[in-house]
Amino acid sequence: MAIELAGNAVEFDALGEHWRCRLDSYACERAEFTPPGNPLDVPSPDKKVAVSQRGHDLWARSLSDGREWALTTDGEPDYRYGSGPDCTSNGTLLRKFGLPHLPPAVAWSPDSTKVLAHRTDERGVRRTHLVEARPADGGAPLLRTQRYAYPGDEQVPHAELVVLDVQAGSMVRTQAEPLLMPQSSPIMTKWAWWAPEARRCTTSASPATCARSPCTGWNRPPARSPPWSARPGPPAWSPTSG
Numbered sequence: 001m002a003i004e005l006a007g008n009a010v011e012f013d014a015l016g017e018h019w020r021c022r023l024d025s026y027a028c029e030r031a032e033f034t035p036p037g038n039p040l041d042v043p044s045p046d047k048k049v050a051v052s053q054r055g056h057d058l059w060a061r062s063l064s065d066g067r068e069w070a071l072t073t074d075g076e077p078d079y080r081y082g083s084g085p086d087c088t089s090n091g092t093l094l095r096k097f098g099l100p101h102l103p104p105a106v107a108w109s110p111d112s113t114k115v116l117a118h119r120t121d122e123r124g125v126r127r128t129h130l131v132e133a134r135p136a137d138g139g140a141p142l143l144r145t146q147r148y149a150y151p152g153d154e155q156v157p158h159a160e161l162v163v164l165d166v167q168a169g170s171m172v173r174t175q176a177e178p179l180l181m182p183q184s185s186p187i188m189t190k191w192a193w194w195a196p197e198a199r200r201c202t203t204s205a206s207p208a209t210c211a212r213s214p215c216t217g218w219n220r221p222p223a224r225s226p227p228w229s230a231r232p233g234p235p236a237w238s239p240t241s242g
Contacts, residue, residue, distance in 0.1 A: 037063075040103050044112040049166055051115055053104040056080035058117060060166050071115075071164045072171070078122045078147065082106055084185040085157040086122055086147035096136050105185035107201070109194050115164050116192060116201050118185065121178065122147040124155035149182060157181040161192060163201065179203065 003012045009022045011031060020031035037043060041050035043063065050061050056075030061068045072081045082104030083089065089102060107116040128148040133141050149156040158178035162171050179186050186192045192203040 040099070040101070042103050042106050042108070042115075044108050044166075045110060046112040048112065051082075051104060051106050051108075051117075051166075053082050053101060058082045058104055058106070058115075058164065069169065071166065071169065072119075072162075075119070078125070079119065081119050081162075082117050083120050084188065085120070085181055085183060086125075087128075087149070087157075088183050089146075091146070092130070092132050092144065105187045107187050107192065107194060109201075110196060113166060115166060116161065116187060116194060117164060118159035118161050118179075118181075118187060118192075120181065120185075121158045121160060125149050125157055126153060126155070159186050161186075161201075161203070176203070 003010050006020065008024060009020050011018065011020045018031050018033040019028050021028040037050070041052045043050045048063055050063055051071065052059055052061065056077065057070060057072040058081045059068055060071050075081045083101065084105055094101065105118065109115070125147040126149065127145055130144045130146065131141050132144055135142050159181040160178045161174040161176065164171055186203065192201060194201045
């Protein structure tokens with residue numbers, strides 16, 4: 001039903017056991033099953049630290065000894081860290097699964113020292129109401145309230161990108177305008193990413209740097225073409241031509 005990449009091998013469950021098959025020799029052998037971690041954690045590439053959401057802030061936890069520390073402390077309702085827009089957080093569905101929220105929207109730097117995150121600003125976004133007709137406990141219908149911007153609204157969700165140094169506990173705010181976030185997190189949709197050398201991160205909306213270089217201060221990557229452009233020529237697909 002599912003295959004997981006594990007280095008130069010793939011792992012999967014079959015015939016009541018867990019298996020690992022090498023990709024170079026195609027040799028398969030029984031393997032020890034490692035239970036998955038907390039679904040609300042985002043572990044670092046080196047598997048030493050995990051970031052999770054607690055209340056309106058982000059926290060880090062050592063995976064070796066369980067030590068925890070706060071990465072942000074000023075989160076507040078409708079102005080919180082690491083979450084997508086309220087309208088697409090699927091709160092009703094998550095409650096049916098028994099989960100309080102989604103994992104935080106963060107991207108670890110390749111060297112596992114920093115995380116790119118954003119502060120979600122939904123202050124001023126209109127509130128809308130939904131009726132949960134069949135709650136998980138089988139009780140009476142419940143009224144749910146969430147932030148939801150209508151087409152044409154001036155107040156819509158924004159993402160303010162920040163870089164958090166996990167060990168130092170420091171924060172660098174981007175020198176860029178907040179990103180529009182009408183439906184989903186720009187980090188979860190890969191509109192913001194780390195450069196391979198882990199010294200800066202960029203967004204598809206703007207090439208502004210959002211991590212401070214210890215040697216040269218604020219850097220700006222070379223100018224590049226926007227990720228989208230209008231190009232002449234026939235469409236790739238049409239209802240008549242296929």
